[in-house]
Amino acid sequence: MVENVKTGAISAKNVRKEFTDPNGDTVVALERVDVDIKPGEFICLIGPSGCGKSTLLRLIAGLTEPTEGNLYLDGTEIKKPSYERGLVFQDPTLFPWLNIYENVAFGLKTRHVFKDKKKDVEEFIKLVKLEGFEKSLPHHLSGGMAQRAGLARALVNHPKVLLLDEPFGALDAFTRMNMQDELLRIWKERGTTMIMVTHDVDEAVYLSDRIFVMTPRPAKIEAIVNVEIGRNETYGRKRDSGDFLNLRSKILRILDYTGKAAEIEYTI
């Protein structure tokens, strides 16, 4: 957790989400969720597909409304999307008709604050190490670079909370590890509350302060695991320490005990 951060607390009170499927049947996408996330905290939502982790993220983003209950950012109810809750998808979703600079500046321009904050655009392009690519078009960038541009585009708005939906899922293993360290560096520097969906247990243990382990049928938070392993100089954790491996198998056991291990997309 980043200390002395005042804003970016998320709380979900009795949140429940139902969908109607094409046949007209009601599907429970998320059972009752009651959690508090502290300002500056790094949370990972982990679980197999169908466990409601993306639904919870979209609820916090304000892209869908809960069927029951309420969500709050710093005590204010979340009703619709806002730049205060930035969002990054697995597909970087850069706007292909804008170059990298224009993509990053998009949020500032829509909020009509671009003129005063031109420096921020350059600062965040630098932060994600994309200097020299300002004029490039999105389809000229590699997957990792595009994802970094997507991060910069969300961060330039100084969101209080950054929501990440499997942001590194499509990257190769080396790029993914580099991006994890970049993300931790940005997190420490800016104190943004991070909520990240992943199905990679290693990633969750490496990054987060707390892990919400979620299971499907019914889709719910099965357990909340505190990660009490010390962070190293890059704020990550030693991936081969005994504590790391123990916690990893503990989380896998939680998922296993519910009889859903077959749906986890990796082997131990």
Add this chain to the structure above:
Amino acid sequence: MSKASALTIREKEVGTHRKVDFQVRTILPIFGVSIALATDALIPAHANLKYANLPHYRYFLYGALGVTLLLALVALLSEKLREKYSYRGAFIGGTFLFLTLLNLITAKWLLLPQLYFPSIARIFNVFFEDSKLILTCIESSLLLLVKGILIGFIIGLSCGIAVGWSKKANYWIYPLIRILGPIPSSTWTPLALVVFPTAKGAAIFLIAFGVWFQITILTASGIQSVKKAYFEVASTLGANDLQNLFKIAVPAASPSIFLGFFNATCSSFVALMAAEMIGCKSGLGWYVNWQKTMLSYPNVYAGLIVVAVFCYLLVTLQFKVRDRLLSWQEGVVKW
């Protein structure tokens, strides 16, 4: 790597694309023109050919010879021109061979009735004798076309955006488009001639109508098929509904809108020619039709050539604009 070896590599790279170079294919057009000239000058015209002394085709070939010689010379020095010109060389040379064939069939051997298939010289003669009328016709057609396309485009874009974006507009306007749109615009001619006080007004309406339909349909479908994730990301970056529409939906749909514009331009040529042949007293369509009734076929062919060049230039201009505006697209389709 030593400096010397680096230099030799660079020299090798340059070797294939030298600044001054000769490409055989750049002189193919000169051959073509020379054959055309020799045929025209050496083979006498058929004894029964009328207007056998018109010199304009010969003038044109002299001019072409000068231009091809000049281009071949410049191509020696300019690498960019050389590449383009040598690629097109065979085609240009072939075109002159085709003209030579036409010249033989019509003027030299008189194999076809000369009333309907006049000599090239007579067609070229029209460009000189009738140039004033042709120019006013071009102007008149262009004006009609621009007005029609502009009106159709503006209304089509508004309708397309409304139908693609708003459910209410979709409910009310879409059925109308489905019913009215597929009717070929020339079908409206009787009504248009009654409603509009002038034939030109009617012509503009007919052109605008065809354009409106094409643009509306492709704008609406373009906007409806924009990835939902773009809107979601834009919303979390602070965009409101209006910004989502104009900063996300419209640019994302622009390839589709341009496709609509291309279809619209093509159908507008049809509408233009149809409209001009009905009521107007000027324009390229009127010119071709009028000359046909006068049985002056050289003018008909000259008119058709002008129409072809006119449409070709407009479509080319449109592609240039599109390539510039849509250069962001990955693997954009080249025409």
